[in-house]
Amino acid sequence: MPRSGLDARRRLRQAALELFRERGFDHTTTAEIAARAGVNERTYFRHFADKREALFDGEDELRASLMQAIAEAPDGLQPFQILLCAFRKTARALEANRAFAEPRFEVIAATPALRERELAKHALLADVVAEALRQRGVPGRLAGLAARTGWATYRHAVQAWTDDPEQSLDAHLSEAFADLRTLSAPAPPTTADAESSSGA
Known part of the structure; x- marks a missing residue:
């Protein structure tokens, strides 16, 4: 995976963790995770199949x-x-x-x-x-x-x-x-x- 892709994946993992801690898993969307990571939601789904998978990379x-x-x-x-x-x-x-x-x-x-x-x-x-x-x-x-x-x-x-x-x-x-x-x-x-x- 190119360095830019690895960096986006790392940012998505970190953003998901932060938002799950702040708002709870059920009250966080993939769009919000993507926005926190500085990418769009389509990019999120290029890396992870669903909302849970960001914590199981x-x-x-x-x-x-x-x-x-x-x-x-x-x-x-x-x-x-x-x-x-x-x-x-x-x-x-x-x-x-x-x-x-x-x-x-x-x-x-x-x-x-x-x-x-x-x-x-x-x-x-x-x-x-x-x-x-x-x-x-x-x-x-x-x-x-x-x-x-x-x-x-x-x-x-x-x-x-x-x-x-x-x-x-x-x-x-x-x-x-x-x-x-x-x-x-x-x-x-x-x-x-x-x-x-x-x-x-």
């Missing part, structure tokens, strides 16, 4: 980045280790764009139509992650379970990062996946178990 790039990061993760890793490696790599763009990401999260949380769109997006991305794991040889059923559990863990880390900006997203990801390992670890034997095994 970059989805194709994220899918491609996830697929590539999973494919390039070192050999010999377990599925959750592969996902942590991939998420840490792809999350750098989100962290670098925090000034846009944080208010975007707030607008989505306050808007049912946007929450619905986000849920659909997350389901699609989990499917992408599952397919990337399958391509690395993880069996289909396990790939699907790992992808959905791993994606939920990633979202948990992003929410923690939003709530606690003092710690990096990378650190929150490491903590979330460490917690996941703790939850899936075998329970330590209890006193009753020890007595039973000793024949007491």
Whole structure:
């Protein structure tokens, strides 16, 4: 896309975010977003299919980045280790764009139509992650379970990062996946178990 097109797209994203925060999603039109961005409404629809999509730009790039990061993760890793490696790599763009990401999260949380769109997006991305794991040889059923559990863990880390900006997203990801390992670890034997095994 020419530089002028990329700049218009960036301005449209920013204008949509500002207007949704000022007026609410339902009370903002695409014409108003275009006017705030300094373009006409036809230009808006050259970039985005509808009013919601201005806040979900970059989805194709994220899918491609996830697929590539999973494919390039070192050999010999377990599925959750592969996902942590991939998420840490792809999350750098989100962290670098925090000034846009944080208010975007707030607008989505306050808007049912946007929450619905986000849920659909997350389901699609989990499917992408599952397919990337399958391509690395993880069996289909396990790939699907790992992808959905791993994606939920990633979202948990992003929410923690939003709530606690003092710690990096990378650190929150490491903590979330460490917690996941703790939850899936075998329970330590209890006193009753020890007595039973000793024949007491």
